Amino acid sequence: MKLIIINGPNLNLLGKREPEIYGSKTFEDYFRELKLQFNKVELSYFQSNIEGEIIDKLHEVGFNYDGIILNAAAYTHTSVGIGDAIKGIEVPVVEVHISNIHAREDFRQHSYISPNAKGVLFGFGLKGYNLAIQSFL
Ligand code: DQA
Numbered sequence: 001m002k003l004i005i006i007n008g009p010n011l012n013l014l015g016k017r018e019p020e021i022y023g024s025k026t027f028e029d030y031f032r033e034l035k036l037q038f039n040k041v042e043l044s045y046f047q048s049n050i051e052g053e054i055i056d057k058l059h060e061v062g063f064n065y066d067g068i069i070l071n072a073a074a075y076t077h078t079s080v081g082i083g084d085a086i087k088g089i090e091v092p093v094v095e096v097h098i099s100n101i102h103a104r105e106d107f108r109q110h111s112y113i114s115p116n117a118k119g120v121l122f123g124f125g126l127k128g129y130n131l132a133i134q135s136f137l
Contacts, residue, residue: 002065007047008073055085062089067136071096083112094132097122
């Protein structure tokens, strides 16, 4: 099973960024734990703050992986391009958000990812990535 986690803008700051919302663990530390926990899964990780790089990565992995776990962060709410990329690829995408986006500002209520996602997980903290991997297994 070959899975990739793709994280969008500002998620490189996890651990430092608004810890009351996103927690105090870095994604690198969490990813190390995930790799140990799911040691039978070929699990990779990509993060970018640049919309086009996320689209390029979706194109690159979108025909030859078993699953994509995508937290497009702020681009979730703005990016027609990432939404279209998900429509254009074959690999199923599970959308993840660390926070409960529906308990936050109005502009976070809309997602360009959800209509084309296999499923959506939000509000479970970093554990959402863990649940997304389990959904593929
Ligand atoms: C987020 C929620 C988004 O609204 C926000 O822009 C993020 C992170 C989350 O994981 O909760 O950067 O995707």
